[in-house]
Amino acid sequence: MEKRSKTVPARKTILIVDDEFGILEVLESILDDAGFRVISAGNGQDALACLQETVPDLVIVDFMMPLLDGAGVIKAMREKESLRAIPVILASALPEKTISERCSGYQVFLRKPFKAERLMEEISRLLAVPASNA
Amino acid sequence: MSNKDSHQLERVPSGVKGLDVVLRGGFFGGGLYIIEGPPGVGKTILGNQICFNQAAAGRKVLYVTLIAETVGRMLLNIRSLTFFNESEVGDGIVYVSGFSALKTKGLNGLLHLLRAEVASRKATTLVVDGFASASDHAQSHEELKLFVQQLQTQADAADCTVFLLSNPSEHAPSSEETMVDGILNLSTTIHELRSSRELCVRKLRGSSYLQGVHSYNINQDGVTVYPRLETLVSNNDVDGDLHRVSSGNSRLDEMLGGGLPARSSTMLIGPSGTGKTTLGLQFLSLSSADEPGLLLGFYETSARIYAKAKALCPALTEQLDAGHVQILWQAPTDVFLDELAERMLREIKHRKVKRLLIDGLGGFKKALRARPIEPFFSALVHELRANGVTTICTAEVMEIVGPTITVPLQGLSDVTDNHIVLRFVESGASLYRILSILKVRDSAFDSDLRGLTFSPSGVELAEDSLSAKAILPRSWQQPEPTVTQNKK
Numbered sequence: 125m126e127k128r129s130k131t132v133p134a135r136k137t138i139l140i141v142d143d144e145f146g147i148l149e150v151l152e153s154i155l156d157d158a159g160f161r162v163i164s165a166g167n168g169q170d171a172l173a174c175l176q177e178t179v180p181d182l183v184i185v186d187f188m189m190p191l192l193d194g195a196g197v198i199k200a201m202r203e204k205e206s207l208r209a210i211p212v213i214l215a216s217a218l219p220e221k222t223i224s225e226r227c228s229g230y231q232v233f234l235r236k237p238f239k240a241e242r243l244m245e246e247i248s249r250l251l252a253v254p255a256s257n258a
Numbered sequence: 259m260s261n262k263d264s265h266q267l268e269r270v271p272s273g274v275k276g277l278d279v280v281l282r283g284g285f286f287g288g289g290l291y292i293i294e295g296p297p298g299v300g301k302t303i304l305g306n307q308i309c310f311n312q313a314a315a316g317r318k319v320l321y322v323t324l325i326a327e328t329v330g331r332m333l334l335n336i337r338s339l340t341f342f343n344e345s346e347v348g349d350g351i352v353y354v355s356g357f358s359a360l361k362t363k364g365l366n367g368l369l370h371l372l373r374a375e376v377a378s379r380k381a382t383t384l385v386v387d388g389f390a391s392a393s394d395h396a397q398s399h400e401e402l403k404l405f406v407q408q409l410q411t412q413a414d415a416a417d418c419t420v421f422l423l424s425n426p427s428e429h430a431p432s433s434e435e436t437m438v439d440g441i442l443n444l445s446t447t448i449h450e451l452r453s454s455r456e457l458c459v460r461k462l463r464g465s466s467y468l469q470g471v472h473s474y475n476i477n478q479d480g481v482t483v484y485p486r487l488e489t490l491v492s493n494n495d496v497d498g499d500l501h502r503v504s505s506g507n508s509r510l511d512e513m514l515g516g517g518l519p520a521r522s523s524t525m526l527i528g529p530s531g532t533g534k535t536t537l538g539l540q541f542l543s544l545s546s547a548d549e550p551g552l553l554l555g556f557y558e559t560s561a562r563i564y565a566k567a568k569a570l571c572p573a574l575t576e577q578l579d580a581g582h583v584q585i586l587w588q589a590p591t592d593v594f595l596d597e598l599a600e601r602m603l604r605e606i607k608h609r610k611v612k613r614l615l616i617d618g619l620g621g622f623k624k625a626l627r628a629r630p631i632e633p634f635f636s637a638l639v640h641e642l643r644a645n646g647v648t649t650i651c652t653a654e655v656m657e658i659v660g661p662t663i664t665v666p667l668q669g670l671s672d673v674t675d676n677h678i679v680l681r682f683v684e685s686g687a688s689l690y691r692i693l694s695i696l697k698v699r700d701s702a703f704d705s706d707l708r709g710l711t712f713s714p715s716g717v718e719l720a721e722d723s724l725s726a727k728a729i730l731p732r733s734w735q736q737p738e739p740t741v742t743q744n745k746k
Contacts, residue, residue, distance in 0.1 A: 141581030143355040144328050166358035186327070190322075190354040191376050217330035218348050226348065 136251055137161045138179040141171040141197060142215070143189040147236075150215055151184065154240050168192025175207055182250055184243075185214035185230075187223055195227035203230045211250040213243070214258075267464050270383075270419050273311025274304065276483030276600075279490070280459060280468045285440065287382070288417045289463070290410045292389070292435060294426045295444030299455065300476045301423040302327075304444070305338060305385045307480040310341045312383045320381040322356040322372065325388030329353045340479050352379055356386070360395050365405040368392060371665065372409065376418050384413070389422040393434075406434040408553030410619055439463040444474075450627055454594070466741055473594040486594035488637045492644055493678075501647045503613075506540030509719035513695055513704040519675065522699060523639045523649040525619075525670065528680030532651040532691050533717045536570045537680075538615040539563075540716045541650050542583050543573035550612040551583035554602055556621025557588040563587075563617075571716045584609065590621040598625055599638055606645055614642065616651040618668070636673045659684050675699035681712065685729040692726045693719060 132216070138160050142148045148164050163178055165171040169191040171183075187194040194214055197254045202205040214230035215238065216223050223233060232246045267588050271284035275509075278284045278669060283290055291300050301356055302325075309319045323329060333353070347353070354375060359367040376384055386392070396402035411421040422438070437443055441460040441475065446453050457474045459467045468489040474481055485510045502517030511517040516526055518541075526534040531676075545551030555563055567574040577583040586605055588598055596622075623647065642649050651674070655664055677696040682689055691710040695703045706723035709731070720726065 143358060144323075145355065145357040145361060146326060147328055152301070166362070188348055188353050190356070190359070190371050191378075216330075216348075217333045217353070218344065222344060222348065237328060237334070 135159070135161050136182070137163065137178065137180040138247070139171065139174055139183045140164045140185075141166075141168065141183065141189070141194070142186040143167055144186070147186075151243075154243070156167055157230060158244065168194065168197045171197050174199065175204075176239070179206055180210060182211050182213070182247060184215065186236075187218065187227065198227060208241040213250070238249045270312075272308050273315070274307055274481055274483065275479070276472070276474070276485055277457075277481070279470055279485050280457070280483055281462060282439075282467055285419055286464055287419055288414045289439035290406070290413050290420045290422070290437075291440040291442065292422045292424055292438050293444065295441045296446075296625050299444040299446055300474075300481055301425075301444060302332065302387055303339070303476055304338050304481045305387055305421055305423050306332075307339075307341050309351050309383060309385055310346060312345055314343065314673050317350075317382045317383070318380050319351040319383040320372075320375050321351060321353045321378055321385045322375070324355075324357050324360060324368075324391035325386045328471055329355065339480065352381075354359075357391065360392060363403060364395055364397075368395075369405060369408055369412070373412050373416075376412070376416050381416075382418050383733055384418050384420045384548060385423065386420070387423045389424040392558050392727055393424075402434055403437065410437065410439075415738040425519040435461075437669045438630065448697065452591075458470045463469070465571040473596050475594065475597065482597075484594055486634075487596050487599045487641070488633045491637045491640050504541075504544055505537070505650075506542070506544050507537065507717060507719060509708065509721070510537070513706075513708070513719075514676070514698055515701050515703050518648055518650075519699065519701060521643045521646055521649055523642065523673075523676035524676040524678060526650060526652045526678050526680065527655060528653075529655055529658045529682060532680035532682060533693075533712065534654070534680055535566070535617050535718050536712065537678075538650050538652055539567055539571040539574050542613055542615050543567075543571055543577055543716075545577045545582045545613050547580075547582055549582075549612040550609045551577065551608070551615070552602070552605060552611045553583065553585045553615045554588050554615060554621075555585060556618040557619070558587075560585040560587050567675065570712065573715070583613075588621065590618075590624040592620075593625045595622065595629065599634075599641075603641055603645075606642070606647060607742055610646075612648065616649065619651050619653040631670060632673060633668055639666055639673055639675075658682055659689075683729055683731070685731065688729075690729045692730070 138155055140148060140151045140162060143166055152162050152164055163174055165174050185194040185197050193233045193237060196214055201210060212230040213232045213234060215234045215236050217236045219235060220233040234243065268287040269283045270287045271278045295301055295302060309321055312319050335709045356368050356371050359371040393402055409420060440462040443458045443460050445456050447456060455474045458471050468485050470486055472483055472485050474483040501520045503520050504511050504517045525535055528534050542551040542553060553563060564578060567578060574583065585601060657664060676695060676698045679696055680691060680693050683692055692707045693708045693710045695705060707726035708723060709720035709725040712720050
């Protein structure tokens, strides 16, 4: 994990949005250890509030959440000029086929539960390439 | 609030096989129910099963977890179950975690989240999995009671049925249990190295229910509840049916006074090898399209029964080939008594079975665990009689040779109508078989002992008792053998 963090520019900011507290805590630890600045939100509404204060380099968002789901967060981001280019990793326990019928505008889909190594690979790839080209 | 008459409670069937029978129709819409039990009893599976059944009926469902297991992991675990329908997830059923709200904002935060989510998703079913976490976050019993009260009011107002999945051992205070509309307790008990799953309705407002403990199991279909047979006995009293049914052995019919009384139950008691099963097969061989037969066997598979019929009762093979007789084989290990009865009665009702052979009452004994046999068997006999079934059960005894017979299952002799005993007798250097009738309910019968032999067509009985008298030891020559009850 440490080795990989050296390949990613330090202090990039990642917003994690997930209603499951355990997942949020684990992802915060992993990304913090990898040298990222991490902000987190427990639902879609809180995520939009965070996005008004901070523009992250990448967003990891869960699909099923209370108050506002992942599809709602992505839609709101794509409608706002300042957030439109931020790459998004969408995570869900559902298969991507089901998700793609209900949600668009994300760059990477990860099916839960996923391995940390796979997440880090996708983060490295997305932060190295402009989201518009992903 | 819905437009429905608020003075009339609407039933919401769980869709879980057997559970709605126990609940006499299901839960009530807008009610608040606790499903409690220690880890591993299947609360989450039952909760999900109810959710998928509701979603399949077109209702919107919200599943809120407060547990450590992630939604992803939980869905992985239930994905292989037949009720799971992935297309419902995220649409008909939405899974969200309420733990963050609970952790950061306490019970009020959780209550707010539940209210907002139920309203926005128009959910009519809400499951809160891991309710013990909410209890743990309560500052006092009063706060928890207030939470439950508010949740109940919310549920009623939104016409949303709420299920709280809880582990009672984690929160001893149960003041909230006095406030909810119903409590289902799930548990596992261990008896002689085998575990049994048991469900008990501890409370159900607004309805009667089948009281006491009912067994359930969890397999690919999820949870299936087997209501205790004694609680299901139909009230239809059967008129005295005076006609007789052939036993399949003309000599035995004569001794019985014209055959077995229709709808009666008969125990064939004797040690292994005396001809009990063969006599039973002869009884079944008279099955027909109008009088279908069923064999419930515990120890011999269908293939072995077929081979046995071919060797000892060729007439039965014709009925088996024609489909007039079916074999229901059940390994005697790890079977639930009520599950077994349910399978058998379902088959009997479906095929309108009129002749039944239960080969090996010991199979029931293995399924008993610590339960007394008499109420169960009494209910079973009643149901068989109500369905017009004439039944023969074979019961093996330990005594190989001798004048004393110990009935293998205490209490059964009072429940069954007719008793026929088969015994070995040693005389000189030979071993003989004899048969005698001990009891035919409400009927005269020939109590003489008869010699019994095997022929290519099955069991043959001697024409009279002379041969039996000739082979019986002098000390045995009593009117009837001594029958004792096994205390085990």
